[in-house]
Amino acid sequence: MEEQVETLGKSFVDHYYHLFDADRSSLSSLYQPTSMLTFEGQKFVGAADITAKLRGLPFDQCKHAVSTIDSQAAAATGGIVVFVSGSLHLLGEEHPLRFSQVMFHLLPTIHGTFFVQNDIFRLNYG
Amino acid sequence: MEEQVETLGKSFVDHYYHLFDADRSSLSSLYQPTSMLTFEGQKFVGAADITAKLRGLPFDQCKHAVSTIDSQAAAATGGIVVFVSGSLHLLGEEHPLRFSQVMFHLLPTIHGTFFVQNDIFRLNYG
Numbered sequence: 001m002e003e004q005v006e007t008l009g010k011s012f013v014d015h016y017y018h019l020f021d022a023d024r025s026s027l028s029s030l031y032q033p034t035s036m037l038t039f040e041g042q043k044f045v046g047a048a049d050i051t052a053k054l055r056g057l058p059f060d061q062c063k064h065a066v067s068t069i070d071s072q073a074a075a076a077t078g079g080i081v082v083f084v085s086g087s088l089h090l091l092g093e094e095h096p097l098r099f100s101q102v103m104f105h106l107l108p109t110i111h112g113t114f115f116v117q118n119d120i121f122r123l124n125y126g
Numbered sequence: 127m128e129e130q131v132e133t134l135g136k137s138f139v140d141h142y143y144h145l146f147d148a149d150r151s152s153l154s155s156l157y158q159p160t161s162m163l164t165f166e167g168q169k170f171v172g173a174a175d176i177t178a179k180l181r182g183l184p185f186d187q188c189k190h191a192v193s194t195i196d197s198q199a200a201a202a203t204g205g206i207v208v209f210v211s212g213s214l215h216l217l218g219e220e221h222p223l224r225f226s227q228v229m230f231h232l233l234p235t236i237h238g239t240f241f242v243q244n245d246i247f248r249l250n251y252g
Contacts, residue, residue: 002169038196038209043128070164070246074231076203081231083164083246103229103246105200105207120196120209120229124250 002073009071009082012106012114017064024055030116032109037119050119061091079107079117085124098124128199135197135208138232138240143190150180156242158235163245176245187217205233205243211250224250 019026031037031047037054044050066086074081082104087096105118145152157163157173163180170176192212200207208230213222231244 034201036198038198041194041196043198068167068248070167070248072162072164072169072244072246074200074203075160075243076205076233077200079202081207081229081244081246083229083248085248085250098250103207103209105231107202117201118198118207120198120207122194122196122209122211124211124224 005071005073005080006069008106008114009080010069012080012104013066013069013082013084016104017066020054021061021063024057025051027051027054031119032115032117035116035119037121039121040123059090063089065089065096074105077105077107077117079105080114081105131197131199131206132195134232134240135206136195138206138230139192139195139208139210142230143192146180147187147189150183151177153177153180157245158241158243161242161245163247165247166249185216189215191215191222200231203231203233203243205231206240207231 016030028047028051031050033046035047035050037044037050039053044053064086066084068085070083072081084101087098089096101121103120104116106114107117109115142156154173154177157176159172161173161176163170163176165179170179190212192210194211196209198207210227213224215222227247229246230242232240233243235241
């Protein structure tokens, strides 16, 4: 069970950043109307607003490098909580930004997949 | 509603670190048998094991300084997800450790309070 949670968490994170780095608009498929994103303290609700925020970030091409992934079963939801840390490389910038992409709280869909109910993003300034 | 979530998250974080810095053993009151802690990649389940891990950390006196708190309602659980970042000052050490204390997933108890269902801790090495 715990191994399955780790595997699901890792698969999700790989998929999420693959979409993010290839075409941010396609991330809308991973959010639903109830989804919430807190991005550097700013709140967005629903797939449309969340995707608009992510699409509007002031850079075009980027590449995420994931350092750590921690996943746990979220009792009472059938979901998973995932914490990710890593770095974000922007095209033309020499130094990557370090980030803590907390947390995803994933909930199961009726199709046996997961969507992002809760998403909190913070950069690390160090 | 959203303001209430922020206020609850902040109250919880204040309370948690107050207990942590005053007497780590007393944190057991905030966990239950189903609770999970992932501490730098190592998993612990249940209030007893979690408290043993926290009590056994290789320092006596410490003081947490919180930098950011992000809270969201966790749909389908009546709970709250909270992400905290900050630093940890150890007695006798000049330089604080930077941490990302993700995430708490708090669930309501039958007494109208909250307990920690999910807890993931990572230090930032920068």
